[in-house]
Amino acid sequence: MAISNRSQSGAIYEHIEVKNPVTSEIIGSIPQTSADEIKETIERARDAQIGWGALSPSERVGYIRRWADLVWEQQETLIKINRRETGKTDSGAFLEIIVLDNILQYYIHHAPNFLKTQQRRTIVPFIQKAKVFYKPHGVVGVISPWNYPYLLGLIDLVPALIAGNSALLKPSEVTPFTAEYAIKLMHEAGIPRDVVQVIHGDGRAGATLVEHVDYIAFTGSTATGRKVAETAAKRLIPYSLELGGKDPCIVLEDADLDMTAAGLVRSAFENAGQVCISVERVYADARIYDALMDKLLYYAGKYQMGSDDGMDIHMGSMTNTRELERTEAHIHDAISKGARVVFGGRRRPELGPLFFEPTILADVDHAMDVMRQETFGPILPVMKFHNLEEAIRLANDSEYGLSASIFTRDFKRAEAIARRLDSGDVSVNRPQMVVATPSLPSGGQRNSGVGRRNGKEGLLRFTHTQSFLTDNLFGQQPELRLADPFSLQVAMVLRTIRRYIKFI
Ligand code: NAD
Numbered sequence: 001m002a003i004s005n006r007s008q009s010g011a012i013y014e015h016i017e018v019k020n021p022v023t024s025e026i027i028g029s030i031p032q033t034s035a036d037e038i039k040e041t042i043e044r045a046r047d048a049q050i051g052w053g054a055l056s057p058s059e060r061v062g063y064i065r066r067w068a069d070l071v072w073e074q075q076e077t078l079i080k081i082n083r084r085e086t087g088k089t090d091s092g093a094f095l096e097i098i099v100l101d102n103i104l105q106y107y108i109h110h111a112p113n114f115l116k117t118q119q120r121r122t123i124v125p126f127i128q129k130a131k132v133f134y135k136p137h138g139v140v141g142v143i144s145p146w147n148y149p150y151l152l153g154l155i156d157l158v159p160a161l162i163a164g165n166s167a168l169l170k171p172s173e174v175t176p177f178t179a180e181y182a183i184k185l186m187h188e189a190g191i192p193r194d195v196v197q198v199i200h201g202d203g204r205a206g207a208t209l210v211e212h213v214d215y216i217a218f219t220g221s222t223a224t225g226r227k228v229a230e231t232a233a234k235r236l237i238p239y240s241l242e243l244g245g246k247d248p249c250i251v252l253e254d255a256d257l258d259m260t261a262a263g264l265v266r267s268a269f270e271n272a273g274q275v276c277i278s279v280e281r282v283y284a285d286a287r288i289y290d291a292l293m294d295k296l297l298y299y300a301g302k303y304q305m306g307s308d309d310g311m312d313i314h315m316g317s318m319t320n321t322r323e324l325e326r327t328e329a330h331i332h333d334a335i336s337k338g339a340r341v342v343f344g345g346r347r348r349p350e351l352g353p354l355f356f357e358p359t360i361l362a363d364v365d366h367a368m369d370v371m372r373q374e375t376f377g378p379i380l381p382v383m384k385f386h387n388l389e390e391a392i393r394l395a396n397d398s399e400y401g402l403s404a405s406i407f408t409r410d411f412k413r414a415e416a417i418a419r420r421l422d423s424g425d426v427s428v429n430r431p432q433m434v435v436a437t438p439s440l441p442s443g444g445q446r447n448s449g450v451g452r453r454n455g456k457e458g459l460l461r462f463t464h465t466q467s468f469l470t471d472n473l474f475g476q477q478p479e480l481r482l483a484d485p486f487s488l489q490v491a492m493v494l495r496t497i498r499r500y501i502k503f504i
Contacts, residue, residue: 014031014032015029015030015031015032016029016030016031016032016173016200016201016202017029018030018085018173018174018175018176018177019085020084020085020087021085021086021087021317021318021319021320021352021353021354022087022307022316022317022352022354023352024353027084027085027177028177030173030176030200030201031200031201032200032201032202032204032205033199033200033201033205035204035208037199038199038205038208038209038212039208039212041168041197041199042139042168042209042212042213044194044197045139045166045167045168045194045195045197046138046139046166047194048166048192048193048194048195049136049138049139049164049165049166049195051192052161052164052165052166052192052195053135053136053164053165055164056112057111057112057115057116057162057163057164058112060161060162060164061107061108061111061112061162063161063186063189063190063191064104064107064108064158064161064162064189065104065108066189066190067185067186067189067191068101068104068105068108070185070188070189071097071101071182071185072097072101074185075094075097077181078093078097078150078178078181078182079093079094079097081177081178081181082096082149082150082175082178083316084177085146085149085174085175085176085177085178086146086147086149086175086178086316086319087272087307087316087317087318087319087352087354088271088272088316088317088319089311089313089314089315089316090309090310090311090313091311091313091314092270092271092316093150094311096148096149096150096151097150099151099435099436100150100151100154100155100158102436102438103155103158103438103454104158105438106438106439107158107159107162107438107459110456111159111162111163111459114134114456114459114460115134115162115163115164115459115460115463117131117132117133117134118131118132119131120132120467121503122469123494124471124490124494125503126474127471127472127473127474127475128469128470128471128472129469129470130467130468130469130470131467131468131469132465132466132467132468133465133466133467133468134163134460134463134464134465135164135463135464135465135466136163136164136165136462136463137165137214137215137237137238137462137463137464138165138166138213138214138215139165139166139167139168139212139213139214139215140156140157140160140165140166140167140168140213140214140215140216140217140462141167141168141170141209141210141212141213141215141216141217142156142157142160142167142168142169142170142216142217142218143170143206143209143210143216143217143218143219143220143228144169144170144171144172144179144219144220145172145219145220145221146171146172146174146175146319146320147271147274147275147276147319147376148271148275149171149172149175149176149178149179150178150179150182152219152242153169153171153178153179153182154169154179154182155453155454156217156219156240156453156458157169157196157217159453159458159459159462160215160217160462161191161195161196162459162462163459163460163462163463164463165214165215165462166194166195166196167195167196167197168196168197168198168199168209168213169183169196169197169198169199170198170199170200170201170205170206170209171198171200172220173200173201173202174319174320175319176198176200179198180198180200183196183197183198203224206224206228207227207231210228210231210232210235211231211235213237214237215237215238215239215461215462216228216232216237216239216240217239217240217242217453217461217462218239218240218241218242219241219242219243219276220242220243221243221244222243222244222374222400222447222448225241225243225449228241229241229450238461238464239450239451240443240449240450240451240452240453240461241449241450241451242276242443242444242449242451242453243276243402243444243447243448243449244276244374244376244400244402244447244448245276245277245278245280245374245400245401245402245403245444245448246280246281246372246373246374246398246399246400246402247277247278247279247280247281247400247402247403247404247405247423247431248279248280248281248282248283248394248395248398248404248405248421248423249264249267249279249281249282249283249404249405249406249407249431250282250283250385250391250392250395250404250405250406250407250417251264251282251283251284251285251288251292251406251407251408252285252388252406252407252408252410252413252414253285253287253288254408254409254410255288255407255408255409255429256407256409256429257288257291257292257295258295259407259429260292260295260407260429261292261295261296261298261299262299263407263429263430263431264279264282264296264380264407264431265296265299265300265303265358265380266314267279267405267431267432268280268358268378268379268380269300269303269314269315269358269378269380270315270432271315271316272315272316272317272318272319272356272377272378273327273358273375273376273377273378273379274318274319274323274376274377275432276402276448277402277403277431277432277435278432279380279405279431280374280375280379280381281364281370281371281381281383282380282381282382282383283383283384283385283391283394283395284382284383284384284385285384285385285391286384286385286386289382289384292382293342293360293362293382296343296360296380296382297342297343297360300343300344300358300360301343303315303358305348305351305355305357305358306351307351307352315358315378316355317351317352317354317355318354318355318356318377318378319354320354321354323376323377324347324354324356324377326375326376326377327356327359327375327376327377327378327379328347328356329369330368330369330370330373330375330377330379331345331359331361331370331379333368333369333370334361334364334368334369334370334381337365337367337368338363338365339361339362339363339364339368339370339381340361340362340363341359341360341361342360342361342362343357343358343359343360344356344357344358344359344360344378345357345359356377356378357378358378358380359378359379359380360379360380360381360382361379361380361381361382362381362382364381364382364383365383366394366397368381371383372397372398372399374400388417392417392420392421395421396420396421396422398446399446399447400444400446400447400448401422401423401424401444401445401446401447401448402423402424402443402444402445402448402449403423403424403425403426403427403431403432403434403435403442403444404418404421404423404425404426404427405426405427405428405429405430405431405432406418406426406427406428406429407428407429408428408429411428414426414428422445422446423444423445423448424441424442424443424444424445424448424449424452425440425442435453435454437454438454438455439454439455440454440455441453441454441455441456441457441458442454442455442458
């Protein structure tokens with residue numbers, strides 16, 4: 001909730017209260033940073049970037065290595081802060097740390113090589129030489145959501161820093177303290193204070209950031225992403241958008257049903273379903289549909305929900321009333337159109353105000369919101385298909401295209417299906433694994449986003465290329481014509497050779 005206060009000097013300032021979703025207790029407040037303060041912060045970042053960008057990639061990576069070790073040492077504190085503002089489980093908060101750590105180790109080892117100057121071929125061999133430099137954009141703004149406040153706050157910020165940019169992070173106003181602690185550890189690891197900074201506030205602060213930075217890496221809803229893209233387009237700055245999803249999973253008749261059911265329960269209910277890449281709809285071959293439903297009920301029955309400490313609790317609280325209400329609305333809409341709740345479906349107020357049971361729906365179809373709109377809650381709707389063409393058509397029947405998965409033992413068949421799915425990634429027998437695999441680019445199509453994070457692609461988006469060419473003028477005379485007889489002759493000879501030999 002935003003609150004206005006008057007300071008001793010009489011100036012009015014706003015701050016935003018942050019709540020623990022499990023207890024509803026107010027755990028702190030953050031300032032709504034003003035537009036002027038944000039501009040000043042960006043100016044400091046711009047000055048600081050000059051020294052940071054002048055370091056070699058290996059030197060910058062050295063800072064990230066020190067920071068990664070500090071995070072590892074301080075993981076208990078980080079997990080505590082994260083849980084207090086999200087309501088998630090111990091294992092959920094730990095997962096954020098281990099997934100990002102894998103990505104950090106990947107960039108620590110590979111980024112200096114990715115950022116190396118490249119030699120390229122020229123059209124006049126020996127006389128001309130060409131290189132490509134990867135240069136930072138300058139100041140990068142990172143805007144993150146509340147569902148993974150550590151992972152999604154840092155996953156884009158770190159490669160932006162390694163590429164030589166300075167960076168400003170605006171975490172979600174719902175979960176600001178995890179990211180703030182992570183940045184404090186960056187400063188302790190020696191990264192200069194103005195090279196990486198946090199600014200707080202709601203969408204107004206985010207919008208101001210987009211108005212002044214040189215690159216924006218946004219993660220959040222499709223509606224906000226569109227606004228960010230409009231401003232970026234007006235300013236002609238590059239950007240990446242990681243947005244919403246409605247991820248399909250196709251279960252083929254040869255799948256291992258125990259592994260499939262356990263995997264689906266995990267990937268649909270992890271983080272109370274508040275995951276952009278959670279499995280939000282399942283299409284199961286009609287021949288194994290009933291058997292799969294039995295297994296799903298079995299594994300869902302073993303799923304532990306609560307707010308206790310320990311790695312054996314599978315699912316915690318939802319974080320916001322908005323997502324809880326949308327989850328209920330999707331269930332009501334589905335029931336009114338003929339769906340059946342076969343597991344869960346209720347709030348659990350005795351555990352906390354935002355706890356909602358993992359829920360499995362049967363008899364669903366695409367007339368229902370739950371099969372077409374992003375739920376961002378713990379619902380797993382399961383639909384039968386009678387032939388593969390139908391399954392592929394249904395999987396692609398969405399405005400989104402983030403991630404998709406297939407359960408099968410036949411990887412060749414899975415690959416052929418994957419090539420026909422409109423999604424940024426497809427994983428077989430292990431949904432959600434691509435984003436945790438640092439070498440693989442990850443991101444969405446259609447309304448799920450623009451650009452990719454992770455991998456070489458996710459690093460190089462934080463650079464622009466500068467091409468460099470030298471000509472030693474060997475054998476050349478001063479000449480004003482664009483095509484003198486000698487150059488024309490050389491061009492003809494080169495063209496003949498080039499038809500048979502690749503040298504550009
Ligand atoms: P949101 O769009 O409401 O907010 C995201 C961030 O944008 C917050 O920090 C918010 O303060 C800021 N913001 C709000 N208005 C802004 C504006 N006009 N300009 C700039 N910034 C603004 O999203 P949310 O509710 O925090 O997150 C949930 C959504 O994020 C879901 O749709 C989910 O699918 C998506 N998401 C996507 C990914 C991904 O990697 N693709 C990951 C996690 C979440």
